[in-house]
Amino acid sequence: MATTPPLVVRASPLRRLQKELFGSRLDGLISIALLAALLAAGLGFFRWALFQAQWAVLSANSTLFAVGRYPVEQQWRLWLLTTLLALATGFSWGLLRAFPGSGAVRALWPRNDRWAAAILAVLALWRPMALQLTLAIQVRWWGIAGLLLLARWAAGRYGPAIPQACRRLIPLLWPLLYLVGMVLISGGLGLVQVPPSEWGGLLLTVLMATFAILLCFPLGVLLALGRRSELPLLRWGSVIYIEFIRGAPLITLLFLGQNILGFLLPGGLAPDRVWRAAWVLTFFAAAYVAEAVRSGLVAVPAGQLEAARSLGLPVPLALVHVVLPQALRVALPATVGQFITLLQDTTLLSLIGLLDLLGTARTVMANPMFLGKNAEVYLVLAILFWSCCAALGLGSRALETRLNPHSPSAPQA
Amino acid sequence: MTSRSEVTPWWRNRRYLPWLVQGAVALVIGVVVAFLLTNLLLNLTARGLLLSWSWLGQPAGFDLAETILPFDASLPYWRAMLAGLVNTLRVVIAGLVGATVLGTLIGTASFSSNGLLRRLARVYVEVIRNIPLLLQLIFWYFVVFLALPNGRDALQLPGLVLAKSGLFLGSPELVDGVWQAPLRFTVEFGALLTGLVVYTAAFIAEVVRGGIASVPKGQWEAATSLGFPPLLTLRRIVLPQALRVIVPGLNSQYISLAKNSSLAVACGFTDLYSVSETTLNQTGRAIEVMLILLGSYLVIDLVISALMNGLNGLVQLRER
Numbered sequence: 131m132a133t134t135p136p137l138v139v140r141a142s143p144l145r146r147l148q149k150e151l152f153g154s155r156l157d158g159l160i161s162i163a164l165l166a167a168l169l170a171a172g173l174g175f176f177r178w179a180l181f182q183a184q185w186a187v188l189s190a191n192s193t194l195f196a197v198g199r200y201p202v203e204q205q206w207r208l209w210l211l212t213t214l215l216a217l218a219t220g221f222s223w224g225l226l227r228a229f230p231g232s233g234a235v236r237a238l239w240p241r242n243d244r245w246a247a248a249i250l251a252v253l254a255l256w257r258p259m260a261l262q263l264t265l266a267i268q269v270r271w272w273g274i275a276g277l278l279l280l281a282r283w284a285a286g287r288y289g290p291a292i293p294q295a296c297r298r299l300i301p302l303l304w305p306l307l308y309l310v311g312m313v314l315i316s317g318g319l320g321l322v323q324v325p326p327s328e329w330g331g332l333l334l335t336v337l338m339a340t341f342a343i344l345l346c347f348p349l350g351v352l353l354a355l356g357r358r359s360e361l362p363l364l365r366w367g368s369v370i371y372i373e374f375i376r377g378a379p380l381i382t383l384l385f386l387g388q389n390i391l392g393f394l395l396p397g398g399l400a401p402d403r404v405w406r407a408a409w410v411l412t413f414f415a416a417a418y419v420a421e422a423v424r425s426g427l428v429a430v431p432a433g434q435l436e437a438a439r440s441l442g443l444p445v446p447l448a449l450v451h452v453v454l455p456q457a458l459r460v461a462l463p464a465t466v467g468q469f470i471t472l473l474q475d476t477t478l479l480s481l482i483g484l485l486d487l488l489g490t491a492r493t494v495m496a497n498p499m500f501l502g503k504n505a506e507v508y509l510v511l512a513i514l515f516w517s518c519c520a521a522l523g524l525g526s527r528a529l530e531t532r533l534n535p536h537s538p539s540a541p542q543a
Numbered sequence: 544m545t546s547r548s549e550v551t552p553w554w555r556n557r558r559y560l561p562w563l564v565q566g567a568v569a570l571v572i573g574v575v576v577a578f579l580l581t582n583l584l585l586n587l588t589a590r591g592l593l594l595s596w597s598w599l600g601q602p603a604g605f606d607l608a609e610t611i612l613p614f615d616a617s618l619p620y621w622r623a624m625l626a627g628l629v630n631t632l633r634v635v636i637a638g639l640v641g642a643t644v645l646g647t648l649i650g651t652a653s654f655s656s657n658g659l660l661r662r663l664a665r666v667y668v669e670v671i672r673n674i675p676l677l678l679q680l681i682f683w684y685f686v687v688f689l690a691l692p693n694g695r696d697a698l699q700l701p702g703l704v705l706a707k708s709g710l711f712l713g714s715p716e717l718v719d720g721v722w723q724a725p726l727r728f729t730v731e732f733g734a735l736l737t738g739l740v741v742y743t744a745a746f747i748a749e750v751v752r753g754g755i756a757s758v759p760k761g762q763w764e765a766a767t768s769l770g771f772p773p774l775l776t777l778r779r780i781v782l783p784q785a786l787r788v789i790v791p792g793l794n795s796q797y798i799s800l801a802k803n804s805s806l807a808v809a810c811g812f813t814d815l816y817s818v819s820e821t822t823l824n825q826t827g828r829a830i831e832v833m834l835i836l837l838g839s840y841l842v843i844d845l846v847i848s849a850l851m852n853g854l855n856g857l858v859q860l861r862e863r
Binding site: 519 | 561569572583655657658659660672673674675677678682685686802803805806808809816829830833837840844
């Protein structure tokens with residue numbers, strides 16, 4: 131039964147604006163002061179961005195920022211990987227639209243998608259030009275964006291024709307692509323090896339973040355289950371681990387990884403510095419994810435596990451099929467929050483001498499040619515990080531409504 | 544249909560199962576720890592770095608840019624680390640106060656009747672939370688504080704001068720082109736403190752907003768209908784109830800701030816971590832330095848937690 135929406139009398143936009151900004155005399159004064167401050171700040175910023183800032187530092191170092199010191203003759207592998215990623219993204223995007231939740235209307239190009247496609251096209255046309263890349267590279271970016279949109283269209287148009295049996299296998303595309311990507315980046319299987327010390331910039335940041343996010347999640351779930359276990363050894367082991375990690379700043383743990391891991395393993399077995407940092411990030415984030423998942427586990431009534439046990443399900447199966455699906459849904463926002471923190475924490479790699487995005491920026495700043503161009507570079511990095519983190523947050527909220535059994539767009543079981 | 548034995552096999556017996564699982568886990572943990580410790584001992588013996596604390600008494604041989612405790616290169620390592628710890632504590636305490644004040648202001652601003660102020664508070668939180676703290680610290684240090692003018696061009700207010708050489712309080716005077724004042728803070732300290740306060744305030748604002756939002760609207764309305772003016776309503780009716788939600792949330796933000804202060808090394812402030820890094824590089828005493836470092840942060844965290852738990856006991860509802 132649908133409830134009647136409350137009757138709302140909508141005032142005209144101008145009238146509402148007046149009420150919002152000039153409701154009382156004090157509000158009016160605050161509004162005028164804020165508007166003046168915003169105007170001054172905006173004007174000052176535009177004057178700086180258009181007339182004073184020298185953006186050449188970005189275009190001159192664009193390759194360094196993108197991939198670090200990755201060998202030039204091997205960069206075709208990264209272009210291939212980007213193309214594959216674009217195809218997979220377009221394909222998945224199209225399929226999501228081809229099979230929407232039951233409440234949503236199926237359309238080939240809903241309004242949001244038209245906006246997204248337009249923004250993507252503008253970015254693909256304008257960004258390479260603004261960075262003054264060579265024409266060959268500009269054309270590549272146009273091609274990649276075009277392929278993405280083509281895959282999006284094809285999957286949206288012909289997706290429903292894929293037989294049910296094949297459709298279940300499609301999500302496996304992503305882990306497969308991740309493995310292919312690792313081989314393409316690091317070499318092996320007939321490709322020239324590129325050691326991790328030559329990875330850098332955005333490539334290293336994305337690689338570290340995805341690696342740590344993918345591995346810390348299962349670890350975190352295990353730790354959270356361990357902390358709620360009835361077996362004292364598992365419980366205390368998990369508690370000690372989680373509290374130890376959460377009590378220490380990440381930078382000291384990264385430092386520990388760089389300086390002590392060599393002592394803990396037999397000579398020659400210790401991994402490369404980049405991988406040491408990656409593992410430290412993973413084990414660090416696992417403790418925080420464990421706490422997020424635990425908050426979800428607390429929300430599942432004890433009766434759920436008891437009911438599953440009384441139906442004859444062994445504990446591991448009851449956990450996997452009954453408790454975890456409910457707990458993870460509750461824990462989703464907090465978990466994604468931890469992933470966002472993890473993405474931000476990859477900047478700390480620059481403090482232990484790795485050349486991630488921020489580390490690359492710091493080496494570029496040290497070059498006398500670009501002295502004093504701090505504001506330009508750090509502003510662009512801030513925008514980049516902000517967009518990635520905000521996108522993750524938005525994605526998490528969208529997934530939350532999709533998974534919520536009470537929301538109208540939830541898929542019916 | 545296959546025949547099933549009536550007797551449960553011993554490895555599925557509920558009496559032994561927990562012990563079996565724990566035994567297996569203990570075995571794995573034990574083997575891993577033993578393996579790591581053996582390697583540690585072998586490697587340390589090979590390099591002559593077995594656990595020892597006597598090096599703490601040797602002269603440090605490096606200088607610290609900024610200390611409250613008097614320090615010079617001839618003093619021992621433990622004095623250097625103590626000076627670093629005091630610097631950490633200084634920035635943590637100042638940061639806690641600043642972030643709490645700014646965070647509370649922004650958190651309450653999101654309940655303003657002024658739409659613009661409300662939205663700006665949201666924008667502040669969304670912008671600051673989604674940019675890495677390290678990037679913000681570097682921005683404050685290199686773009687803002689190091690670009691300050693020096694000498695006669697410095698920012699001057701009555702009793703306060705902000706220049707590239709630092710923040711001068713009291714009655715600053717320009718002596719031979721150099722500012723002098725009874726109270727001086729370096730720009731390194733200023734950048735770190737500003738960065739930490741601005742970043743943590745965004746999280747505290749969310750905690751405060753959540754706390755105030757948790758107080759039912761009827762409480763406001765009831766107080767207003769009894770003739771309470773708005774500020775008094777906030778102080779006597781809403782805040783005491785909101786604090787019950789706010790204080791536990793503040794605890795974790797305060798601990799984050801204390802841990803985040805270790806990023807001081809990015810803006811050249813000599814805190815505990817930065818002194819430890821120098822010490823480790825000079826002495827090679829990795830294990831001892833890490834123990835001191837981790838132990839110190841653990842103690843700071845525990846002290847903050849204990850204080851906040853005490854505060855929590857004060858604000859929670861006392862039932863008779």
